[in-house]
Structure formats: C-alpha cells, structure tokens
Amino acid sequence: MKDELLSEIKRLKERYPKGEAALLPALYLAQKQFGWLSREAMQSVSDCLHVPEATVKGVATFYSMYKHRQIGRHLIQLCTNVSCMLFGAERLVDILSERYNLATGGTTQDGRFSLVIMECIGACDRAPAMLVDADLHCNLNENNIGEILERYK
Amino acid sequence: MERYLLKDIENPRSTDIGEYKKIGGYKSLIRALEMSPNDLIDEVKKSGLRGRGGAGFPTGMKWAFASADPKFPKYLICNADEGEPGTFKDRPILEKRPHLLIEGMAISGYAIGAEYGYIYLRGEYPEARDILEGAISEAYRDGFLGDNILGKGIRFHLSVHRGAGAYICGEETALIESLEGKRGQPRIKPPFPVNVGAFGMPTVINNVETLANIPLIVEIGADAYSKIGSPECPGPKIYCVSGHVEKPGVYELPMGSTLREIIYDHSGGVRGGKELKAVIPGGISTPVLPPDRIDCPMDFVNMPRYGSMLGSGAVIVFDETVCLVKVCYRALKFFEHESCGKCTPCREGTGWLRSILGRIDEGSGRKEDIDLLLDVAGNISGKTLCPLGDGAASVVTNFIRHFRDEFEKHMGKTCV
Numbered sequence: 001m002k003d004e005l006l007s008e009i010k011r012l013k014e015r016y017p018k019g020e021a022a023l024l025p026a027l028y029l030a031q032k033q034f035g036w037l038s039r040e041a042m043q044s045v046s047d048c049l050h051v052p053e054a055t056v057k058g059v060a061t062f063y064s065m066y067k068h069r070q071i072g073r074h075l076i077q078l079c080t081n082v083s084c085m086l087f088g089a090e091r092l093v094d095i096l097s098e099r100y101n102l103a104t105g106g107t108t109q110d111g112r113f114s115l116v117i118m119e120c121i122g123a124c125d126r127a128p129a130m131l132v133d134a135d136l137h138c139n140l141n142e143n144n145i146g147e148i149l150e151r152y153k
Numbered sequence: 154m155e156r157y158l159l160k161d162i163e164n165p166r167s168t169d170i171g172e173y174k175k176i177g178g179y180k181s182l183i184r185a186l187e188m189s190p191n192d193l194i195d196e197v198k199k200s201g202l203r204g205r206g207g208a209g210f211p212t213g214m215k216w217a218f219a220s221a222d223p224k225f226p227k228y229l230i231c232n233a234d235e236g237e238p239g240t241f242k243d244r245p246i247l248e249k250r251p252h253l254l255i256e257g258m259a260i261s262g263y264a265i266g267a268e269y270g271y272i273y274l275r276g277e278y279p280e281a282r283d284i285l286e287g288a289i290s291e292a293y294r295d296g297f298l299g300d301n302i303l304g305k306g307i308r309f310h311l312s313v314h315r316g317a318g319a320y321i322c323g324e325e326t327a328l329i330e331s332l333e334g335k336r337g338q339p340r341i342k343p344p345f346p347v348n349v350g351a352f353g354m355p356t357v358i359n360n361v362e363t364l365a366n367i368p369l370i371v372e373i374g375a376d377a378y379s380k381i382g383s384p385e386c387p388g389p390k391i392y393c394v395s396g397h398v399e400k401p402g403v404y405e406l407p408m409g410s411t412l413r414e415i416i417y418d419h420s421g422g423v424r425g426g427k428e429l430k431a432v433i434p435g436g437i438s439t440p441v442l443p444p445d446r447i448d449c450p451m452d453f454v455n456m457p458r459y460g461s462m463l464g465s466g467a468v469i470v471f472d473e474t475v476c477l478v479k480v481c482y483r484a485l486k487f488f489e490h491e492s493c494g495k496c497t498p499c500r501e502g503t504g505w506l507r508s509i510l511g512r513i514d515e516g517s518g519r520k521e522d523i524d525l526l527l528d529v530a531g532n533i534s535g536k537t538l539c540p541l542g543d544g545a546a547s548v549v550t551n552f553i554r555h556f557r558d559e560f561e562k563h564m565g566k567t568c569v
Contacts, residue, residue, distance in 0.1 A: 083239055
C-alpha cells in the first residue's frame with residue numbers, strides 16, 4: 001500500500017518546482033488510502049516528501065477537510081451559513097440528531113454517516129445544501145433529506 | 154444584455170472542447186499569440202478590467218508589475234477558492250465553461266511571461282475538479298497548453314491544486330502559502346506577490362471571473378469592452394443572488410447594474426411579496442444595506458459611496474421576517490471559525506464578538522452589549538495583516554449602524 005502511495009506522490013511532485021508543495025494533494029491521497037490521517041498515514045507522507053512529521057501534522061490540522069479520526073462510510077457536509085440558515089439548515093442539523101443520533105462532528109453508531117457542518121459550499125441559490133461524499137444535494141427540507149440519505153448505505 | 158461569461162451554459166455538453174470551439178473558443182488565444190506580450194498587457198490596461206475577486210485592483214496594472222520584474226520563472230495562479238459566504242458566481246464558469254478559463258489563463262500566462270499556472274480550487278467543489286482536469290487534458294491534446302502551444306514555441310503548463318477547506322486561502326498570500334504546502338496564513342505585504350509570490354517568484358493571482366474576461370477583451374478589443382457597463386469600472390459582471398428572492402441564481406449583467414435592478418428586475422423581487430428588510434450586497438464580509446440604499450450601482454467605484462462594497466457581487470436578500478441579530482451571530486461564528494489565528498485581534502476578537510452576539514441571540518443580552526460589540530470591533534479593525542478581521546468587524550458595526558433598534562429590542566428577549 002505504501003509503495004503505491006509513494007509512486008502516486010512522486011507523480012504529484014512533478015507538478016511543482018519544490019516537492020513539499022505536493023503536501024496538500026499528498027495528504028488527500030493518504031486520507032483516501034488510510035480512510036483518515038492516522039499517525040501512520042502522516043508518517044508515510046512525511047517520508048515520501050521529506051517533510052518533517054511535525055510540519056505534516058501542522059498543515060494537516062490547519063485545514064478542515066483533513067480527518068483526524070476514523071469517519072463513517074459516508075461523509076455528510078451540511079452548510080448552515082447565512083443563505084442556508086434562512087431556509088432551515090439548522091433544523092436539518094436537529095433532524096440528523098433526532099433521526100440518526102448523529103451529532104455535529106460525530107459518526108453514527110453503525111459507522112454509516114459522519115456529519116460536518118460547513119461554512120458555505122457555494123450552492124446558496126439552492127439552499128439549504130449539503131455534500132454527501134462528492135455529491136451535491138440542494139433544496140433540502142425535512143422530508144427529502146431522509147430520502148436522499150437512504151441512497152447511501 | 155448578451156451573455157458572454159455564461160454563454161452556452163444551458164448546453165449540456167458545454168464543457169466539451171469541441172462545443173467550445175463551435176462558439177468561437179480558443180480564437181482569442183490564437184489572436185493573442187499574434188500580439189506581443191506588452192501589447193496584450195496594454196490592451197488589458199486600456200480595457201479598464203478590474204479584478205473580480207473583491208478587491209477590484211486593475212488587472213493590467215497587476216500584470217505589468219509582474220511582467221517588469223526580472224526574476225524567472227513567473228507564475229500565474231487562478232484563485233478559484235470561492236469561499237465568501239453567499240458567493241457562487243465562479244462555479245458556473247468552473248463547471249460549465251472550463252475552457253473559457255483555460256483560454257483566459259493561457260493568454261494571461263503568455264502576457265506576463267509565466268510558463269506555469271495553477272488553478273487553486275476550493276476543496277468543496279469536487280465536481281469542478283473533475284471537469285477542470287478533463288478540460289485541461291483536452292487543451293493539452295489540442296495544443297492549447299504544453300511546451301509548444303499552437304506550434305509557436307510558447308510554453309504554458311496548467312494544473313489544479315485543490316484546497317482543503319480554509320476560507321482564508323482566498324486571501325492571495327495565504328493562498329500562496331497553501332500552494333507551497335504550508336498552513337494557509339497570510340504574509341505581510343509588501344513584498345507583493347507580483348514580485349515575491351509563489352516559490353519566491355513574481356506571481357499574478359487573478360480570480361476565475363477576471364481570467365474569464367480576458368478572451369472577450371482580446372476578441373472585441375479594449376475600446377469595445379470598455380463601453381460595457383460602468384465607464385469607471387467596465388465589463389460584464391456575474392452577480393449571484395440568494396436569500397429571500399423569487400428567483401435566486403447567477404445573473405450576468407453589465408457592471409454597475411443597481412441592486413434594485415438585480416433584486417426586482419432579474420431575481421423576481423422579494424419572495425411571497427414580502428417587504429425587503431436588508432441586503433448584503435457583496436458576500437458576507439461586505440457591509441449590510443437597508444432598503445433605502447438599493448439604488449446603488451453595483452461596481453467597485455459606486456458601492457463605497459453608498460457605504461458598502463461590491464465584494465464578490467454576492468447579493469443576500471433578507472425579507473421582513475428575518476432576525477438580523479441571528480444573521481449577524483451566524484456571520485461571526487463563521488469568522489471565528491475561519492480566522493487563521495495569526496493575528497491576535499482577529500483570533501481573539503472574532504471569538505468575543507461571536508460570544509456577545511450569541512448571548513444577545515439567546516435573550517441574555519445586556520444593555521451595554523451594543524457598545525461592547527462596537528468597542529471590540531474597533532479593536533480588530535485595521536489591526537490585522539489581512540482583511541478577514543476587518544470584514545468581521547465591519548459586519549458587526551454595519552449591522553448595528555443600520556439596525557441598532559433591532560439589537561436593542563432583542564436585549565433580554567429571544568426573538569419570535
């Protein structure tokens with residue numbers, strides 16, 4: 001697994017004049033392979049890029065899309081910023097908590113969903129909106145959010 | 154007005170290079186390569202194009218600074234980190250017109266003498282990444298990118314660099330840090346990126362929409378371009394409208410269209426015939442306006458005269474039912490979350506503002522809280538390296554300036 005990661009990161013490095021610039025994309029790759037940025041995942045990135053482990057961790061913890069613990073099979077990224085708030089995004093947070101026992105930043109007991117609250121995902125004209133994994137879902141309401149999530153097993 | 158930036162977006166195959174060529178795509182690049190880089194820069198200067206990311210800096214001037222710097226290599230970066238809440242104007246270009254952006258970047262790279270370009274794309278747009286990467290491969294295949302563009306010995310390489318969920322990386326020096334693989338914290342300016350940018354080299358950073366204007370300038374010429382929209386601030390502008398309007402969405406209009414036209418003529422007016430209470434005209438960081446100021450022309454020159462800013466052109470409309478204390482509170486939660494932590498006034502101040510607004514929102518506000526908010530805001534404003542702190546402070550001061558009554562009525566009470 002590590003060899004594969006190594007060769008992919010090597011390819012990434014070619015895009016930049018300095019290898020360490022590949023750190024952000026390398027972290028995405030490692031996260032994809034390991035499921036989250038475990039110590040082992042960050043060590044691999046550190047080895048591949050010859051960047052100190054402390055630097056890797058410092059960068060990884062700065063950005064909200066890197067995960068520092070195991071997450072569910074599907075990641076719900078729900079926006080509650082102003083335009084989404086106007087159309088009931090906060091009520092949707094409550095619904096996820098009531099129906100799925102899913103708290104902000106948490107994971108359902110069966111490991112199916114994790115929930116992260118987002119700061120604007122640029123779908124304000126179709127608010128409220130969420131990303132489930134890489135899929136954008138818009139015009140959410142109390143009824144359709146359940147139907148949408150049913151598609152993710 | 155005829156749409157240029159959003160032309161053909163209804164075509165389900167608009168991302169395809171063949172479709173783009175059918176509507177004249179890449180002809181501007183061919184024409185640009187017949188010109189000298191300096192003539193191109195002069196043409197962009199003459200066009201009057203100002204950066205569409207929010208600051209409104211004259212694009213041609215930025216290019217000239219980078220071009221004049223003797224250091225090589227130079228870099229061109231497209232800022233596609235569209236993170237300002239309320240903003241979704243670049244999304245249709247990224248997702249529906251990737252070749253317009255690529256063409257704009259190839260022309261710009263040639264003009265400033267950059268051989269490498271990056272599109273810094275926000276992590277929240279996964280679909281746009283796939284589309285851009287597909288379009289970049291097509292452009293390489295057809296000779297619009299690479300080591301020998303159109304057989305003319307001109308070199309320009311382009312790749313997508315994906316951000317990872319940090320609003321601050323929309324600030325250009327933080328963006329550079331992030332591109333270099335670091336924490337996205339702003340640098341002290343000067344030196345400016347045009348001299349010391351990515352990897353220490355001269356770097357031009359332009360917004361998606363700015364770069365998408367370049368092929369049009371080359372196509373119709375600076376004189377014709379400068380006749381579109383406001384004389385002081387010409388060109389087409391994509392306004393994105395959300396909140397309580399009948400038809401939220403993106404509208405490409407001449408720069409300087411008034412807020413009233415945008416809301417009532419194009420977006421169908423306030424939803425359900427309700428009364429307009431307030432408008433944020435240019436994304437959450439721009440000062441809120443009351444209904445009696447919506448005749449302002451939405452451009453970089455006129456908005457400050459009405460007490461706000463054009464920002465990203467992200468219009469958020471609030472009807473009479475909205476609690477503006479809650480809006481202000483939500484905005485400050487955002488700023489607190491997104492403060493990078495480098496400057497103390499912003500890191501600490503945004504937290505205090507959020508906390509005070511939170512207690513007013515839940516009905517535990519104290520009479521002195523309004524002055525306290527203004528005091529904290531005053532201690533952030535102008536005391537930070539980048540505009541995030543200023544934005545947070547100005548949100549609070551402007552909500553209070555125009556809607557102080559509402560804050561006063563909220564003291565000791567929750568809203569209904």
